Amino acid sequence: MRKLFTKSDLKHSFRLLVKSPGFTLLSILVLAGGLGLSVFTFTLSYTMAYKTIPLENGESIVEVCTGSRLNFCWPFKAFEFAQIRQNITSLENVGIYANQRVAVESDDIVYGIVATRTEWNMFALSATDAAQGRTLQSFDQNDNAEPVVVLGHDIWQQQFNADSEIVGKLIAVESIPTRVVGVMPEGYRFPAGAEVWLPATNAQISPLLNDLVTVSAYGRLKSGVSRAEASTEVDNLMRNIRQQYPPLRESGLDTYPQLLERVNTGFVTSLPMKMMGGIDSMVALAIMNLLAGLVFLLACINTSTLLLARTNERLKDTSIRVALGAPRLRLLLQTMGESILIAVGGAVIAVLVAGVSLEVFNIFISSTAEGQAPFWWNFAVDESTLIAVVVFSLFMIMVTSAIPNWRLINGNFNSVMQDGSRGAVGLRSGRFSRALVVIAIAMITLLLYLGTLGGTALLSFNQVFSVVDSRNLHSATLNLGAQYDEADERLQFNRSVLAALVQRADVSEVLMLGSVGARAIEQEGEIYAAPDQRPTVPIQTASGALDIIGSTLLEGRSLSALDGEESERVAVISQSLAERLWPDESAIGKSLRVSSLGAAEEDVWRRVVGVTTDTPVTGRDMFAPETNMVYLPLNQVDAESVSVLIRSVAEPGVAARIITQTVHQINSAVSVSITDWAQQQQANAQALKFGMSVIIGCGAFSFLLAITGIFGLAKNDINVHARDIATRRALGATDRIISRTFVLRGSRQVLIGFVLAMLAGLPFTMLILQAMGPQFLLTAILAAVLVISVLFSTVLIAVYHPIRRVLAMEPSEALKYE
């Protein structure tokens, strides 16, 4: 049996590569870059969404969710899950948990820390014991049990200086003396980014029917039960519960527990999939992989073009091999030799590049997420990565070599042998080459365009956040719980907190904001044909200067504590809304009415007393400033969710304590979730910097690919057509005509590629426009103009050099050129 690929074939291929070190190096680097990026994004996505969590029997640990797989894993209303868990048969070790930020005090400094309130069996589920002391036990959940906490390794190290005597000590958690009963091992943050663990509350484990408490749930698939089977069971149980206990009220309000009332399905999913969120995150991951795939494909096409040019050069050699009786398969492998060696070289470098990039990403995550990233987010080259590298490399060899070579091997070699003309191969090869050029240009355009859009979007994101002065700025969300289920009580509590904070000497600015939701508004004097013609805008209650969130007062005054319950009904509106409702005149003194605020406020006209700039950070959209906004006095309108923002003159840690102490002095049972804005801003800035670096890196690599690709393609195109050029010259074409012909040909390909790219990029453009607002359209147009200008310039430069070289030959010499 004849060997298909001999050692001498390999040596021959190696020798050919060594003979052209520039080509070899460029090809390997281009492929390594493309493959490295794809491997990096693949590993990232796989680890985030699909990899089994690194725990004993990790594949069987599941999150129990309400909602649907396509949307989001919603938590359950605690009462409903309490009913469901009694009937679950497909899962064992079922329990509930809820993450919240709690104030933990150490050395007189209060830290906002992610705590998981959970049942004791969670530690059994994750099969992990405490490194010191013990984990939570069933008796910790008793009503009269002593408050206890289990610390995470990082918190113990950083906030308690790795105190070896910590177990048994009392620390303040939410201002309540709490005994440390254990410290978990390093890296343990189950179920996701927990920093400390507290026993679940009675309201979470044994809730009452109409409690608004929500809980997440975990469990383990019983032996032999699949996720699909467990999902079906949970789904059925959820539907039954809804039939048994229908929601008590139906309303159009957008508050979170009421949103849950609209969901009556359930399923189980892996923890990574739960963390990924709904379809949006998966689409984002898919887009990221698609872009990386495009870069990879582009790298393959670039290398393929370079190899194709070399194969064309050696067409006569190949013809001789055919004449000597080489079987086609062997010939194919011989012509693929170079490609295989380049792919292997590229793959080795790609794995190294991906490994280093993943390590850098790990460092970035640990510095920005401050230990709150899911514990399975340890990105590294592993078995799945290596399998991906092999698959990608095979694909690479197919694209860069097998397909083009197979076409060439099936060409008419007799004519090549006879006179060196390209014969039957010429037309097909020419079309193939032109199609490659157009595809490559389309992909380059798409990458450059999306890179420009993405980069600009990130910059806008930064601009939005930089409007806010985050120095010494802290915000706290107040979770009033079931004890404040009457609007009057909530209003009273909010007033008390606000008054207490305003009086403090160590607080320089206070703003209290409450989210009411979107409501229809009416303009005084305006007649609406139907109620649905009234504009719907987000409503917030506020007391204090809105400057603190970046909304500067343009006209009139702010809302304050003086706008009391018995005072005149007033409102402050955003600039865009003012211009929309009262164009060309001042909105101050005009009146509007807000619907669905409760019976007492329903028909009240409110006088506009202030106009602010559009709100940059409280909008529903992350990037776009909220253009339409109505602020109502906090003392006049009830809001179910309230947050307080303070700027303190004290140290950051003390500032957090100011809020918790103030709130707890009024009611110690209210839970406070604190955010340090400076820290948040720093994390945002770091994330932005990283994102920009990635985009700039990818953009630079894409641009490098674009340059090498277009140069390679132009060179190949002109080389392939060197005899045609000579023929044209023999027929009387001047140098200018020849140059113009090739520039026009390149431009035509750029235009076709550009149109294809714009069509392919349309969904992405729509997505970005949706996120950034219609004002981003100009940016998109400018990005498109920039990209096509860059491409045209590149084509001009790329055509110039090889055409000059060909034109430097006398036509008689060029006619003999092969």
Place this chain on the structure above:
Amino acid sequence: MTDKNPSRTAIELKAIAKVYSTEALETHALQNINLRINHGEFIAIAGQSGCGKSTLLSILGLLDTASSGEYLLDGHNASQLSRDERARLRNKEIGFIFQSFNLISDLTIYENVELPLTYRTDLDAPEIEKRVLSALEVVGMTTRMDHFPSQLSGGQQQRAAVARAIAGKPAILLADEPCGNLDSKNAEIVMQLLEKLNQDGATICMVTHDPTSARRAQRYVELFDGQIVQDEVLRSVNRGRNQNEKAVHEI
């Protein structure tokens, strides 16, 4: 180039030499070539491989320049012309027929024939179309004008190349081994086509190493080691360029 009298000289070479120099050696491809080609002549340039036939044809066709000597085209010195001037002369006054056809594979036969006419500024679109169709008819390729070269046989490709060469009504047709890549049947068709064109007034200069083809010319020039060793008139010439143009035009 207004006098189309057959006795008038179309091209005259005076003491033409061509030297190729490398670092190691100097090759004298042509030495002291003196040659006068009259309008309406059909000259065969023959000789062994490497004797300088193709180099001579390249110089005659302004595809290359001589190292020394004088080149007169219709009495005008063409030795010192710029690249663009030479290109314009090639386009208008010279028609090429290559051994390997040199049709452009991306273009159809019609587009290939049309190509040299598109470089001219003195022809409008209807005139170009008329000339292309006429030329294709002369060679019997009108039915194949929408085909690509790769879809045709060698003989058909060479006939298309002849059509391209005559479409511009040039003063002289230069053919480099026009039958070199053809079988005997197709070679005969092409030779008959050249003879017909010559009978109708075309001036043809053909390089060949095939004695049979060479004997079908009116004049036989033989090269050896870059020098003319024989220049023999086989038959008399009595046609001029006006008849050449007329012949093509009539067809």
